[in-house]
Amino acid sequence: MSYQAPLRDMRFVLHELFDVTAHCETLGQGLDRxxxxxxxxxxxxxAAEVVAPLNRQGDEQGCTLVDGAVRTPDGFRQAYRQYVDNGWASMTGPGEYGGQGLPQLLACAFHEMLMGASLSFRVYSGLTEGAVLALHRHGSAALKDAYLEKLVSGQWAGTMCLTEPQAGTDLALLRTRAEPQADGSYKVSGSKIFISGGEQDLSENIVHLVLARLPDAPAGVKGISLLLVPKFVANPDGTPGARNALSCGALEHKMGIKGAATCVMNFDGASGWLIGEANQGLACMFTMMNDARFQVGLQGLGIAEAAFQGALRYARERLQSRSLSGPAEPDKPADPIIHHPDVRRMLLTQKTLVEGSRMLAAYCARQLDLEHGQGDARARQAAGRRAALLIPMVKAFFTDMGQEVASLGVQVYGGHGYIREWGMEQLMRDSRITQLYEGTNGIQALDYIRRKLLGDGGAELSALQAEFSELCDAQLGRPALAEQARTVQARLGEWRELSAEVIAACQRDAQEIGATSVDFLQYSAYVLLAGLWLQAAARAQDMLEQGSDEAAFYQAKLHSARFYLRRVLPRASGHREALQGGAGCMMAMPEDSFAF
Incomplete structure (x- = not known):
């Protein structure tokens, strides 16, 4: 199954909706179009020529573990070497450590390409960027000097070691210990599971960021520290030194992403160094976690784009039956299935979810850039609040969307979609993990309600709603867009009212936080995408009125916006009615009554 990056749509999002060139100027970066x-x-x-050919092979061959060493699928090492040598690994890294410092708004487009070409391959490099962020922001000068340059270049890779057999979401239960040593280091002991790229043969060193407890740590999450624990301790000259006391005990046998090594990691008194302050590890880790959750959202987006591409190709080629209105292509024995309304429904659902999510990814990436690169402190803080609000939505909605779009891809193929050789079933298997790791989507929804909505009484969400309300106001006077603007404006009003209802319900009964969270996040995402589709339609209408020579492209944007508002946005009503059902119908039934 081939993959081609959707360059025209990416350029539309970057240049025409978010003016990436002006954005770079704001960040002090001289990047022209x-x-x-x-x-x-x-x-x-x-992505198309080097990474995509690895996708199926990686799935079929998988990884192997022999005497503690992991062998990745054939071709992965060569592709990773190109990734490093061509500078892709250092795109967003800090300049003082050899990085290019490119904005997330640009990098997220490339990262989406990697996810769509082969998610397994991207897994190995994805967490390194988060490790760079955490170490750059919280690490000591000595640690940064010893490790950052090699991590930024991709010569060394990074991991995130949180989960233990008894401690998944609830990190208060973790047991890994870190004993202080006379030289200022620590001896780290314990086991971590589900560690992506915990062991591999791509990079010459692996730098693990490990959550552990110091001997005098308070109980719960307030007693967690973050430590840097390398596979090979760095020598003074920056080369890998002595092998550390850690090992890969096993590889997980998984539903998908089989080309990515998911490891059980054992730390047996391994040398480690504290990142940040003692017992403040969770705050340090969240620097890395926010990036990881954004990247996982892009995984859902990339897989969805790949599934849409495959479904569209097949629908144009597969001949079955005649169009309901008569032969569409009478010179053929049957019509391509793209002429059937139900196939159109599936393809347009895929297309509008994917392209709408790509717009939201760019919108969020822009906030992440401004949070760190905007000159004005107040503007940085505002961007940080907006990014924090959006991250759980991006992670949860995009990955749910990726699974849905992959499933629709299987459906378009019919029985052939269920067969391994066509590649669609792999996308569905690979996408399933994205709804689980870096915090399940239920946890994202809880975060969205508890920390983001209740945390400030809905102030930041209200600001977001007001921003898109202004967009609607600006389009109400345009005959071609007035109806769509009224539709979105009505939903924004409903969203504001629903936000107030949710806040009140959660303040009355804490169970409502969990009972409303998933539906409220989904509702929010569908309405936010509606606002972005209106923005895209406005741009398309502008270009058509100016006589663009790409009329077909812009007409397709208008068609897609209308489809989204009429056929996808109504899903929001179901989520609204569901969450208004309250917690009572979930929690009232005694536990024993679940038995059969």
């Missing part, structure tokens, strides 16, 4: 498009085109070539 020619350079930005060059990065996109080279990224698309690498």
């Amino acid at each position: 020619e350079l930005i498009d060059g990065v996109l085109e080279e990224g698309a070539r690498y």
